[in-house]
Amino acid sequence: MEKEFIELIKNHQGILHKICNIYFLRDPYKEDYYQEILIRLWKSYPSFKNQSAFSTWLYRVALNTAIDIIRKQYLLPKHTELSKTEYNIAEYKNNIESENKDKIYLAINQLSDIEKAIIILYLEDFNYNEIAEIIGISENYAGVKINRIKTQLIKILNHGQK
Amino acid sequence: MDKNELKSMWRDAHYMKSESNFSKESLEKTMALKHSKVISKSLLDIKLKVLLYTLIFLIYVGLMIYAFVYLSLNLSVNSLVPLALVGVFLLITASSEFVRLFVLTKTADNLSLKDSLLVFCEKLKRIKTTDFIIYIVFFYLLAILIIFNYLAEIRGIKNLSWGNEIVPLPLLVILILMLLSVPWFIKYQNNRRYKKLFLNLKESAHQLNDQPGTIGY
Numbered sequence: 233m234e235k236e237f238i239e240l241i242k243n244h245q246g247i248l249h250k251i252c253n254i255y256f257l258r259d260p261y262k263e264d265y266y267q268e269i270l271i272r273l274w275k276s277y278p279s280f281k282n283q284s285a286f287s288t289w290l291y292r293v294a295l296n297t298a299i300d301i302i303r304k305q306y307l308l309p310k311h312t313e314l315s316k317t318e319y320n321i322a323e324y325k326n327n328i329e330s331e332n333k334d335k336i337y338l339a340i341n342q343l344s345d346i347e348k349a350i351i352i353l354y355l356e357d358f359n360y361n362e363i364a365e366i367i368g369i370s371e372n373y374a375g376v377k378i379n380r381i382k383t384q385l386i387k388i389l390n391h392g393q394k
Numbered sequence: 395m396d397k398n399e400l401k402s403m404w405r406d407a408h409y410m411k412s413e414s415n416f417s418k419e420s421l422e423k424t425m426a427l428k429h430s431k432v433i434s435k436s437l438l439d440i441k442l443k444v445l446l447y448t449l450i451f452l453i454y455v456g457l458m459i460y461a462f463v464y465l466s467l468n469l470s471v472n473s474l475v476p477l478a479l480v481g482v483f484l485l486i487t488a489s490s491e492f493v494r495l496f497v498l499t500k501t502a503d504n505l506s507l508k509d510s511l512l513v514f515c516e517k518l519k520r521i522k523t524t525d526f527i528i529y530i531v532f533f534y535l536l537a538i539l540i541i542f543n544y545l546a547e548i549r550g551i552k553n554l555s556w557g558n559e560i561v562p563l564p565l566l567v568i569l570i571l572m573l574l575s576v577p578w579f580i581k582y583q584n585n586r587r588y589k590k591l592f593l594n595l596k597e598s599a600h601q602l603n604d605q606p607g608t609i610g611y
Contacts, residue, residue: 238421246408267430272503274425279504296503296510299598301433303514304498306591308436336400336407345594346601349507355404368508369602377601382400389403 237277240286241270247290250356254348255298257341265301272297284365288358292366295349302345339388343381350374351381440495447488454484474543475569478536486580489528493521508602515595522584529577537573540566 241248248269256262276293280286340348346367353363364374424430429437458477461467469477502513544566545551556563585592 238418261432264430264432267424268433270424271427276503293503303594307494307498336403344597346598368506
């Protein structure tokens with residue numbers, strides 16, 4: 233099972249990077265949260281029963297974990313002991329902001345946690361039915377939400393804020 | 395820019411973009427961990443706090459049992475009150491850290507985002523309610539006990555007077571009122587302490603509420 237999981241993750245690592253960029257774009261602990269998502273995926277893997285595509289299952293668990301990490305940060309004491317150099321924040325920030333193509337990440341970063349989840353699924357070409365299933369809302373409502381979020385995103389991209 | 399350009403912009407953003415990928419070895423290493431480094435550290439801090447506060451509380455309870463049961467120490471209300479308050483403080487500190495640890499270690503990753511939010515809210519609500527009931531029972535019992543002891547010391551309700559020498563009645567009334575208001579004060583403090591979390595949950599619930607009334611947070 234371990235080998236199978238590693239192989240699947242190696243083929244889908246891009247998804248995890250995208251989720252981490254969306255939820256922890258400027259967070260110095262981004263790499264650490266990437267690891268946490270990976271660990272939680274591994275822990276949940278026995279429950280993956282091939283009823284859906286691996287990527288659908290992966291998105292559901294990874295999005296849940298990312299949102300869970302954000303929620304639980306409010307309960308955690310501030311972790312200031314880890315040195316900033318360990319994660320090389322400055323270099324990371326420069327890389328992100330200097331690249332024009334990362335504009336979309338900066339725009340998505342202004343959305344709420346749930347909106348981020350919905351829009352990444354839309355941008356990754358999931359259909360409304362799959363999005364509704366992962367998020368847990370009706371298909372119609374998923375469509376309504378996607379439209380609203382797209383309008384918001386365009387506004388942010390054109391004017392710099394919501 | 396219009397809505398249809400979003401997808402192409404997203405694709406462009408990832409075209410030829412190489413993120414650092416994990417090797418098989420580092421994946422295996424990560425999978426062997428319980429939590430990532432920073433989360434492990436935070437959890438360890440809380441576990442140590444829980445252990446420390448529980449230990450102090452148990453030592454305190456042990457000392458009290460030793461004093462009152464083994465040595466048959468007989469103290470007045472004046473001396474009992476501060477001792478009881480210290481015990482209460484230690485109990486509250488230990489239990490609040492324990493609750494925090496419990497919430498932090500529970501997950502529902504396999505569910506849909508909405509169901510997982512519901513599970514989290516339910517858990518939090520249950521903990522908040524249980525906590526509040528425990529505090530109510532504890533502090534109200536303590537208040538009753540103090541009144542009972544006080545009446546026993548002044549030898550009955552008929553000797554109740556404002557200028558009592560043991561403990562002046564106004565002081566006792568203030569103390570009782572303080573004890574009765576402690577659970578409400580703790581509730582208020584917790585609401586303030588976790589304000590950001592509650593706001594986040596409220597926002598998420600609002601976003602996911604396709605059938606109004608299904609998520610109430």
